[in-house]
Amino acid sequence: MSEFEINTLLNNGLIQQALYAFAFLFATWFAGRCAVVTNETGNANLFSKIVISGFGLSSIYFLNLQFTYVDFHLKNYAHSLYNLKESGADISSRGDTAIELFGRGNASEVPGMSLIPADPIGIVFIASLTLIILASIWMSGSNNE
Numbered sequence: 001m002s003e004f005e006i007n008t009l010l011n012n013g014l015i016q017q018a019l020y021a022f023a024f025l026f027a028t029w030f031a032g033r034c035a036v037v038t039n040e041t042g043n044a045n046l047f048s049k050i051v052i053s054g055f056g057l058s059s060i061y062f063l064n065l066q067f068t069y070v071d072f073h074l075k076n077y078a079h080s081l082y083n084l085k086e087s088g089a090d091i092s093s094r095g096d097t098a099i100e101l102f103g104r105g106n107a108s109e110v111p112g113m114s115l116i117p118a119d120p121i122g123i124v125f126i127a128s129l130t131l132i133i134l135a136s137i138w139m140s141g142s143n144n145e
Contacts, residue, residue: 031056
């Protein structure tokens with residue numbers, strides 16, 4: 001496989017992940033809207049709160065999964081370029097930079113996937129979304145006087 005083919009596979013994978021991320025961002029937004037409407041009515045029953053919580057948590061889970069897939073694609077990209085370089089093929093300086101940047105010092109190892117995003121900002125984002133949705137469902141509003 002050539003460097004061009006590896007780049008093409010990465011780009012196709014990132015396009016796919018972007019489409020899924022948009023879909024799950026919409027689902028997360030919809031869960032947030034459901035949570036707000038549930039809290040605004042003031043008389044939501046326990047069953048609807050549980051169903052909306054389940055929907056919100058599952059949409060956040062799949063959104064988190066998209067973040068971890070992007071990191072997984074990038075680590076696989078670095079690993080594939082490393083293997084190409086080790087096989088004796090010439091790679092560009094862009095490929096060398098990708099090995100250093102995305103390989104994180106261990107591009108020779110086969111990458112594994114984790115459900116915890118590698119980016120700390122991603123962790124904060126997912127945790128914030130989770131708290132916003134659950135708090136808006138289960139905490140009562142402050143407009144009662």
